[in-house]
Amino acid sequence: MSVTVPPLRSDQRQRADRLDGARRLVGADLERVNVLILERLQSEVSLIPELARHLIASGGKRVRPMLTLLAAKLCDYEGEAQIALATAVEFIHTATLLHDDVVDESDLRRGTSTANTIWGNKSPVLVGDFLFSRAFQLMVATDRMRVLEILANASAILAEGEVAQLVTANDLSTTEDAYLRVIEAKTASLFKAACEVGAVIADRPAVEERGLADYGTHIGIAFQLVDDALDYAASQAELGKTVGDDFREGKITLPVLLAYNAGSSEERAFWERTMERLDQSEVDLSQAQAYLSRHQGVEQTIERACQHGARAKAALDVFPSSPVRDALLDLVDFCIERAY
Template sequence: MASSAAAVFQANDQDRTKLERLQALVAGDLERVNRLIVDRMESRVSLIPQLAGHIVAGGGKRVRPMLTLIASQLCGYQGDRQIKLAACVEFIHTATLLHDDVVDESDLRRGSATANAVWGNKAPVLVGDFLFSRAFQLMVEDGSLRVLEILANASAVIAEGEVNQLLTAHDISTTEAEHLDVVRAKTAALFAAASQIGAVVAGRPAGEEEALRAYGENLGIAFQLVDDALDFTASDGVLGKTVGDDFREGKVTLPVVLAYAAGDEQERAFWRRTIESDETEAGDLDHAIALLRRHGAVEASLARARDFAEQARAALSSFGDGAAKTALGDLVDFCIARSY
């Protein structure tokens, strides 16, 4: 791998400091969000808090709820509506993780066994539905039709993105534009909504809503494109799942799209066998990585990610300088440079 690409995956002390600074800015609110999440996971049906708690306790940096908390600070909000809405965002995200792991037949997430690996497929699907319901209860409690509109639309778009990804999972003819459509729906929609509602609770004008929506969407796309690249470059311990899982599951990610487009017929035949026909054998992952290196597909994917990251940063230009704006900029840097 070219040294420039390798450098992207070395989250140095400065990158970690940026994340820690961001977390410190919302530490009090984030603790309230975590307590609310635990409270709202309670149910008379014991399996629900047990299974939901398994994935919530499994780690994660709470990036999406932090977006809501910091965006509300950026917009000068002084109340506490952001607490329930940040919890709502995390419930939506957790529900999608439960469903994703079942669809993808994943055994590992953030270095721990997935819920479906522990309880089978049925329970995680149903508990995911429960968490979606809890999210909508929190939206109703907030009482804002605008918030409800934004988060309900995001939930529908995410579901569409999941189905679209399922349809294109083994379609090696998927174009870069088509892949980005999936990413916008599956990942970026919740980033966008989480950021946008920070302006809504503060009663800010439509222009600021749109700026934060654009920030979140572009950040979410950059975040996912880095994930696409990490699947072929990170270590298992860093990635929190087995390296090459996307490849083995027949997922058409951006590095694969770019390598297929640049490859000769022999190379394309390899991608058709491994991705479309789902016929893999020993050594295929190493060969796939070699093809990605040959065509600079990982570096090109990271370049796309950096482009979207800069669009996210540019969307903040209309906001005044301050700790919240700096934190959102730091989050852009971290999402690009992260390796853990």
């Protein structure tokens, strides 16, 4: 598939505009989701809202809940269930973030710092479990077994993907296919479910369910590819993602795999030392960036993201043109343009 990669700079204003359509169409719903999030975070045990609010209220773009709200609107859904489901999706995502940040003894020895250095390991795990259970309570309240089925399956695939990532984390022999399967499981499965349930609550035909599911899968893969690219794109530090996190953890992502596979034996030895044996010094991140740049690891990763973005857009062809569909198409560009 031949895809034109957009120029490496576009202005900030245009990027913001990509969300304008979505905000106009589901802004009121998103406000209700924010209210429900705070309401369902409440607990007599004050550590729960305290710790969860730290993460969940701290700005996030609410991409996943927005997908559920737009998907339901695309399907002309007239009910109320989309609010609870968008909240449930955000809770599952937040639980995953909390559990992702758990550190091993080895991380502590290497001095890796995560949000959990503030709270310890244990509270974020248990608060994550609480959010996960709250998500299921919210789904039950919609009284739709198909919705429960889709989100329970997505959660299992997500958790399986997280374990798979852990296993392959420091393994440079990971193939591009294996890597894509991992991100499809750990990231795209929730994006997919978030979109699919919109069609389910609106009782739409299977072809539309499938269209939204495919849209979700591919925007999810694109989102994760861009995330992995951004980890090495120093100039984008202002976008909120810390540069070099994946590198320091030795987390093998596509930019590294591409550079490793195309690299000289000296380069390969560098990646093996830094990523597999986690033997790193201060200058290694810039060295890694230089090698990535030589083999266009970041650019090629973004090109793959553009390909999945195109597939996400094509999946919406089963729906007639409408402002809601336009907003979903714009959201794809928003996710990819984070990289510029």
